[in-house]
Amino acid sequence: MENKAVVNKIIHFSNVDGPGNRMAIFFQGCNINCVYCHNHETINKCINCLKCIPGCPTGAIKEVDGRVVFDEKLCIECDQCIKVCGYSASPRTKEYTVEELFEVVKEFKAFIRGITVSGGEPTLNAAFITELFKKVKPLGLTCFVDTNGFFDREQIAGLIAEADKFMEDIKAVDQIEVLCGTKMKNNLDNLKYLLEQNKVYEVRTVITMDYMDVENTLHTVAGIMKDYPEVIYKLIRVHATGLRDEQKEKLQGRIPSEEYVKLLAEQVKEIGVGKVELIL
Numbered sequence: 001m002e003n004k005a006v007v008n009k010i011i012h013f014s015n016v017d018g019p020g021n022r023m024a025i026f027f028q029g030c031n032i033n034c035v036y037c038h039n040h041e042t043i044n045k046c047i048n049c050l051k052c053i054p055g056c057p058t059g060a061i062k063e064v065d066g067r068v069v070f071d072e073k074l075c076i077e078c079d080q081c082i083k084v085c086g087y088s089a090s091p092r093t094k095e096y097t098v099e100e101l102f103e104v105v106k107e108f109k110a111f112i113r114g115i116t117v118s119g120g121e122p123t124l125n126a127a128f129i130t131e132l133f134k135k136v137k138p139l140g141l142t143c144f145v146d147t148n149g150f151f152d153r154e155q156i157a158g159l160i161a162e163a164d165k166f167m168e169d170i171k172a173v174d175q176i177e178v179l180c181g182t183k184m185k186n187n188l189d190n191l192k193y194l195l196e197q198n199k200v201y202e203v204r205t206v207i208t209m210d211y212m213d214v215e216n217t218l219h220t221v222a223g224i225m226k227d228y229p230e231v232i233y234k235l236i237r238v239h240a241t242g243l244r245d246e247q248k249e250k251l252q253g254r255i256p257s258e259e260y261v262k263l264l265a266e267q268v269k270e271i272g273v274g275k276v277e278l279i280l
Contacts, residue, residue, distance in 0.1 A: 020113030052081035114142030149187030165201035202232035226272030
């Protein structure tokens with residue numbers, strides 16, 4: 001059977017998904033559900049409930065034999081279909097074979113330094129992405145993985161070997177179930193392993209009050225990263241822009257001040273992290 005994967009969207013030119021101008025490929029499906037998730041529509045795959053069809057102003061979404069069919073040429077990206085979806089999914093996805101996705105990358109190879117796979121959680125498609133990376137790297141492009149860190153290292157061993165670098169979120173080191181809706185707690189061990197393998201480009205933590213022990217998380221991560229001065233630690237002040245109403249309600253009173261985030265950055269630097277970046 002041919003290897004296939006569902007892609008939510010492709011950003012052909014991105015300068016925030018790793019070094020240089022990169023193609024960012026967002027795969028559908030995630031194994032956690034963060035309070036502040038800004039890609040909520042990538043968590044689950046469409047179950048063809050058809051509720052998104054009546055609100056589409058251009059007819060880009062249709063029903064064919066009881067299934068949702070999306071015509072990207074008619075789409076005006078109004079996001080109405082995503083807003084009405086109660087399943088954290090999107091009808092605006094496309095299934096690719098490795099060869100089909102490789103052809104998309106090849107079309108833009110002269111204008112990018114590499115590709116970054118994101119999501120959702122791309123490691124859920126490890127076999128597909130490993131095969132894709134093997135085809136892409138001979139083009140002279142680097143291959144990065146943007147991950148939440150919750151994965152089984154043995155299951156994605158091939159992907160770890162083939163990827164140039166990982167960009168890992170450390171959501172928290174405690175209260176993970178409250179923040180991310182998961183009982184998995186292997187994110188920190190996976191970070192340590194990837195660092196030892198020289199496979200990490202940057203680590204990120206979104207700072208959210210109450211849902212995590214902020215200082216314990218940052219100090220713990222900084223204590224690990226101080227031995228890897230070339231790796232960036234990016235501290236991100238959580239924001240509610242673009243979130244659903246229920247998410248905004250959960251974040252009320254829990255967005256830290258810019259001053260506090262800057263103070264945290266100084267603490268991280270004092271522990272010994274060489275490269276600290278703030279997104280305020």
